[in-house]
Amino acid sequence: MSLQHDTQRKKGYKSTGRRRREDGIFIVRKNKRQDSLSKRRKLVRQDISSPLIDDSPPSTIYIPVRVRYVMQRLKHGLIPITFSDIIGKNHIGIGGGGAMDLNLQNHDVLVSQLQTIRTMTLTLLSDNPAAQLEAATQFGTLLSKGYIPLIDKVIRAGVVPRFVKFLTREDMPQLQFMAAWTLTNIAAGLSEHTRIVIDHGAVPLLVQLMSSSNDDIKEQTLWALGNIAGDSPSASDHVLNDGALLPLLSLLWNPSTTKKSIWNIAKWAFLNLCRGKSLPTLYEQIRPALPALRELLLMHDEEFVLYACQILSCITQNGSSEMVQAVVEANVCPRLVELLLFPTSKVIVPALQILGDIASGDDAQTQVLINSGALHCLKFLLTQSDKIILEETCLAISNITAGNSAQLQAVLDADLITPLVCLTKAEFNVRNEAVWAISNATHGTPEQIRSLACKGCIEALCDLLISTDPSILTVCLNGLRNILKAGEINKQKGLYNNRVNIYAQMVEECGGLDKIVSLQSYDNNDIYKKAVEVLEKYFPEDLEMVDEENHSSNVDGTLQQ
Template identity: 30%
Template sequence: MTFSLKIGSPYTGIWERTQSRVFQLLSDVFLIATFMIDKLKALSSETMGGFYVEAQEFGIYQAIDWISREETSFRNRVNGVRRIRKIIEKGKADSVIRLGIVSRLAELLEKTKNDEIQGEIIWTLANIAAGPSRHTKLIMNKCTEIFLSILKATKSIEVKKNIILAFGNIAGDNAGFRDNLLNAGVMSHCLTLLSELNSLEAERNYLWLLSNLCRHKDPYPKFMQISECVPILKAYLDHSDEEILNTACWSFNYISHFERSAVLDKDTISKFVKLLSHQSKKIVASALVVCNNVASETVDEIQMLVDCGILKELPKLLYIKDVTILNRVFILISYITAKGITHIQSLVDNNILEDLINIFKENGDYKQEILYLIKNLICNGDENQINYALSIGCIDILFEGLIMSKEICVNLAIESFLNLIIEECNFDINIYVFKDIAKRLLDFQNNKNQDIGKLVRAYSKKFLY
């Protein structure tokens, strides 16, 4: 309906005033609405991480509607799940979870039999599980049984790969979540997937899941729940892919902390010794961790490493310019020197002690480690081995240790000299050198370590008075 008023009509003024008031009222309403919207945006920014803006930008409410309605078309349902996943990938998982998305997706996942929708939903849930523990726990509690049910029924490789990814994120979070998956039978179900892996990426994710199921301590996993995967992990030690090799090495590292027998057969140890000559420093460093775990126990275990040829690899490793590798090599040698005469002789026969002396002179970063090795040798070696060590320059290193700024280096040198004096063996040391040692040690008779100070006072005076 339209109104037309002639100019000069008595109603013209009334209409103009009414029109003006209506426009003013609408203007006021607009200003109030704008103000309220700004306030809501600010509030949303504080309480929902800015999700108010994101919800409009990405159409999250439309996506929720698409995945919730029974009559939604197949394509819209897929697009709805994808839209939710993209929002999560932009760091908005908290805001999405507050809207009850996980329960809706879990419900849809349980109902649908379509591979494409299943794959999209599981991918989305796996991304949520990759977040903080509270998100991971939510996925674990709501979806573990659903994932296992689908894993048994589906023939889709893509769906299975996404389930592997989700389980890997859950198991990797902490020991409690790992045990929940193991108790649910995830390990045995996943072992059946090995023959179905159709890409390098799938193999990487698969091995990563197995590794996470063996990972974490306090508590360690029960070996009976993971023992089935050990042969698979062992087979992967011969793989050509660096990432897979590294994951396999770390898996054995986890297991060797609580079930050493799983890696203590000669064939497996030989594989790790072989990896010490790998072209990748990352693989060498990872293999050294397992070798050190083996060497940290008994003389027999060190002998197994020696029999597998580890002493032939150590001289090459000493000259690799990599801090992590060198530190682990020194730890390994310290285990060998701490286990007695037989294995110290192996170091002598392979000229490793001479290499250590050269490194001490050339590289100031590892003097503490080498002083520790010399102390072990003097404490545990026989007369001939100690004389050999002194003849190639160890005594000069110990003298240098006495004047170092680090207290631990000084104490290592003092303890080494005290052991030489206390033993009273036929060392190839001139009596005047012994007297010089005794004089220098007297400077430390008031050492902070009272036991060291007491020994210094007792044995130094023996050579001086």
């Protein structure tokens, strides 16, 4: 992951921080300033602030063709469905407000429905199979409205154990289907409703039905398990621990033989199951299946490729370092690099995310990306107008520039720095990631630092010292400090005839020194300390100490420019 997520910056130093600055502040000595200092010319930077393309990054939830309505849920990932949707009719049966609509406009109808639950319950508990099926259908239709009061009433009627028992009725597939449908919509309620379904033992029976020869039952079972897994991490644990993963994978890894609607629901259920997971069980069961996932990546069907990217992205974002290494060992990186040139952004973005996650690992994992030809593709993506692609590309590069000197040299040789410098003028998120990539590169060798300076990195970092984001100010100051440190070493070695820190001169020429001086009044003590450290170490001859109180108005005016 990007380095900007490692700490939370402290705030609130206005009163205490200023009191610790008892020695005053630094200003630039007037007699050391030459009015005729030649300023470095700014690069002509292209406008990359164009709007996003119409196709937004893909959602991780997919709706089968036979279930065509927008999911609007109070909690993530739960999708109650109607019987008419399942059997393929056009009637949706849920109002425009979506499921779980608490605005009960037809109160009289609701009261009437509540009064009929008692009669339906007596019928459901009878020994007449036909009556049981009719009552189960009525319950399913009732609950498809998604109203919380109805779910509460059905649960209080004590019918959940009966529906769980119906899951075992192999002699009546229709009754099994209706039971799974009703439990799906109960689990689509609040977390307490989902817990009741779990506590009555429905999950292991639903897992068994995933292998049913009846496609309708199999499809409905996947809906139920997906709703349960999407409720909470603990609910997902129940589904995982009851053995749902392997039969789910058997459906997912064979998209050419699995019914498409079943495959789509299985995909959604799987994402709910492994979202946020790092359990050993998940790792142990997914790792043997990764080669099959690679085969999906190699397919020509865009939907299959997209699905495989989403699964891998879920694994690399949420999985352990061992899980990420397993993905690398599955030899998916070459194909992921190829997908960076895919025609549509909805495939490019998850592929980028996976590669960025892999690059956030150790140097060996990062090297796999470089060996797979990622740098050439990343350079191409830096020329795109899609802000999300640009942001993810810069993030991936920042993870590579944080690697060893050989990996940084590969970035320099691929000429990725020049477009990164241009992107420091881009939209906020893109600019921030570009700055991280440049700052991470300043840990390189003296020769690499010289290359960065020649490509305009000093000017780019100095330009952003007027940012109001303390994390970006910290990144810029860290990068400049590293560059100035390299310049000081060169100065001490006598590499320049006039024995000066040439990088310090460049900072001053592009206005960076004035901005660093102004940061002494920034309302963050960490920023203040970093600014003072740079001034004391690298600009001692250009500064003099003045009383802060007498000079504060001038400094504040500089900050507001």
